[in-house]
Amino acid sequence: MAPASVVLLACGAFNPPTNMHLRMFEIARDHLHRLGYCNVVGGILSPVHDAYGKKELVSAKHRCEMLHLALQNSGWIRLSDWECHQEGWTRTRLVLQYHQNQLNSLLNSNNESPNKRQRRDDLSWIPDDVRFHSGGPVQVKLLCGADMLESFATPGLWMDEDIDTIVGQHGLVVITREGNNPNKFIYESDLLTKYQSKINIVTEWITNEVSSTKIRRALRRSESVKYLLQESVIDYIHKHGLYGTKDK
Numbered sequence: 001m002a003p004a005s006v007v008l009l010a011c012g013a014f015n016p017p018t019n020m021h022l023r024m025f026e027i028a029r030d031h032l033h034r035l036g037y038c039n040v041v042g043g044i045l046s047p048v049h050d051a052y053g054k055k056e057l058v059s060a061k062h063r064c065e066m067l068h069l070a071l072q073n074s075g076w077i078r079l080s081d082w083e084c085h086q087e088g089w090t091r092t093r094l095v096l097q098y099h100q101n102q103l104n105s106l107l108n109s110n111n112e113s114p115n116k117r118q119r120r121d122d123l124s125w126i127p128d129d130v131r132f133h134s135g136g137p138v139q140v141k142l143l144c145g146a147d148m149l150e151s152f153a154t155p156g157l158w159m160d161e162d163i164d165t166i167v168g169q170h171g172l173v174v175i176t177r178e179g180n181n182p183n184k185f186i187y188e189s190d191l192l193t194k195y196q197s198k199i200n201i202v203t204e205w206i207t208n209e210v211s212s213t214k215i216r217r218a219l220r221r222s223e224s225v226k227y228l229l230q231e232s233v234i235d236y237i238h239k240h241g242l243y244g245t246k247d248k
């Protein structure tokens with residue numbers, strides 16, 4: 001049987017995007033390919049809307065520009081700014097559903113003329129291998145760090161039915177992160193244990209505890225962040241004086 005085709009979608013603030021946000025995709029793809037039962041045909045980064053209102057969140061315009069620059073060296077990961085362009089914050093289940101629906105309709109319309117297809121929504125976020133994919137359905141899975149998985153237990157943050165759909169229908173690929181224990185977390189949740197076969201925990205052995213919070217802190221203190229972010233992203237941050245920097 002041919003392996004199922006998968007697109008990995010990561011959501012988050014990306015404030016700013018770090019090398020680890022990009023590494024997550026590489027680590028996950030290697031792992032899934034090694035398991036041999038799915039073929040990762042693309043990756044999507046979906047930055048959260050400004051209305052999410054996280055502390056120190058710079059505008060979506062800046063975050064999208066930085067992601068765009070960060071992704072210039074990636075052939076298979078694309079930026080989707082759909083979430084940023086909605087009226088307000090969108091729950092992650094709906095983000096996954098939107099991208100899944102768009103991919104389904106693209107794959108079902110491959111016989112239509114390109115002009116007719118182009119008239120629909122902006123689909124520049126669709127990776128090339130998906131655009132020309134002819135091997136059956138493509139499943140959009142959520143890619144996240146173990147801290148996001150553990151946030152499922154934060155009271156009032158996630159709706160139970162959303163967790164059910166995200167894990168049960170889409171599936172989850174979780175990258176380990178210091179301070180989190182995703183296997184224990186799944187063990188302690190009846191719902192996640194029910195869907196264990198839909199969750200891939202990927203142990204990252206080349207640990208890299210970079211986080212956007214630490215990057216913002218370093219920038220604020222005029223410390224170097226070289227080799228932690230893409231050079232083009234560092235230049236952009238300085239040019240626009242983001243996170244307490246000034247143009248040097």
Ligand SMILES: Nc1ncnc2c1ncn2[C@@H]1O[C@H](COP(=O)(O)OP(=O)(O)OP(=O)(O)O)[C@@H](O)[C@H]1O
Pocket residue numbers: 010011012013014015018020021024143144145146147148175176177208209210211212213214
């Ligand atoms: N070092 C890391 N290891 C594993 N996953 C990570 C790492 N850094 C970020 N992620 C994951 O990337 C996604 C986007 O997260 P987010 O934008 O919150 O990044 P962050 O670095 O955690 O930022 P912040 O410090 O502002 O919370 C989440 O799924 C998060 O778990």
Ligand SMILES: NC(=O)c1ccc[n+]([C@@H]2O[C@H](COP(=O)(O)O)[C@@H](O)[C@H]2O)c1
Pocket residue numbers: 011012013047048052054090091092093148151157158159162
């Ligand atoms: N109920 C939900 O769908 C829900 C709740 C909390 C965070 N999220 C998403 O998780 C991502 C990361 O959030 P944090 O940066 O707060 O960890 C964001 O993209 C956000 O939209 C979704």
Ligand SMILES: [Zn+2]
Pocket residue numbers: none
């Ligand atoms: Zn985070």
